[in-house]
Amino acid sequence: EAAVTQSPRNKVAVTGGKVTLSCNQTNNHNNMYWYRQDTGHGLRLIHYSYGAGSTEKGDIPDGYKASRPSQENFSLILELATPSQTSVYFCASGGDWGEYEQYFGPGTRLTVL
Amino acid sequence: GDSVTQTEGPVTLSEGTSLTVNCSYETKQYPTLFWYVQYPGEGPQLLFKVPKANEKGSNRGFEATYNKEATSFHLQKASVQESDSAVYYCALSDPGYNQGKLIFGQGTKLSIKP
Numbered sequence: 001e002a003a004v005t006q007s008p009r010n011k012v013a014v015t016g017g018k019v020t021l022s023c024n025q026t027n028n029h030n031n032m033y034w035y036r037q038d039t040g041h042g043l044r045l046i047h048y049s050y051g052a053g054s055t056e057k058g059d060i061p062d063g064y065k066a067s068r069p070s071q072e073n074f075s076l077i078l079e080l081a082t083p084s085q086t087s088v089y090f091c092a093s094g095g096d097w098g099e100y101e102q103y104f105g106p107g108t109r110l111t112v113l
Numbered sequence: 114g115d116s117v118t119q120t121e122g123p124v125t126l127s128e129g130t131s132l133t134v135n136c137s138y139e140t141k142q143y144p145t146l147f148w149y150v151q152y153p154g155e156g157p158q159l160l161f162k163v164p165k166a167n168e169k170g171s172n173r174g175f176e177a178t179y180n181k182e183a184t185s186f187h188l189q190k191a192s193v194q195e196s197d198s199a200v201y202y203c204a205l206s207d208p209g210y211n212q213g214k215l216i217f218g219q220g221t222k223l224s225i226k227p
Contacts, residue, residue: 004156031213033214040219041219042202042217042218042219042220043157043202043217043220045214048213048214050213058214090156090157092156095206095213095214095215096213100145100147100162100164100206100213100215101147101159101162101206102159102215103158103159104156104157104158105156106154106155106156107154107155107156
């Protein structure tokens with residue numbers, strides 16, 4: 001079954017440390033997305049990608065980098081983690097031309113101490 | 114820019130009562146409209162989508178009509194169940210302007226009392 005998976009599911013990091021969140025999709029979609037979800041803000045787009053080698057800034061990219069080394073994999077990188085980046089992060093694939101819907105992974109809960 | 118506004122939560126209902134979650138949108142293009150549902154501890158999942166104005170989408174007893182004139186896409190269910198407790202997101206995809214991106218509302222948390 002086509003799916004979006006994320007790892008790790010839970011992560012505790014220290015302020016100033018580097019954090020990498022990973023996402024893998026077997027949907028064969030060109031587009032992939034990273035969102036964060038916070039109470040009162042809903043889902044906010046951080047970075048997205050149209051295919052291997054491409055990354056684009058979303059609505060709140062500051063403090064985050066992204067990497068798309070292959071069709072299947074999309075990573076979100078926090079070079080210097082801060083407590084304000086404590087959140088739940090979701091990866092999604094889809095949004096390809098003519099379809100538009102996105103399929104989400106189960107989320108990663110990140111706590112930065 | 115494009116935006117989506119929906120009923121502010123949380124909303125608490127008793128089992129068997131009817132549900133309406135309002136959703137209004139702003140865009141200069143011709144969007145596809147979506148309702149997503151998110152259960153505790155899971156990612157959002159597509160409930161249904163409607164790509165054309167004046168058409169209705171439905172799934173699991175939920176339905177919504179794409180009203181282009183009123184720029185609305187209200188979610189309705191005649192009789193809610195405890196298992197409907199979740200967060201509901203209205204969203205739009207604007208193919209002409211934000212290709213591939215979804216614009217989400219802020220979400221409406223629904224709790225159903227048995």
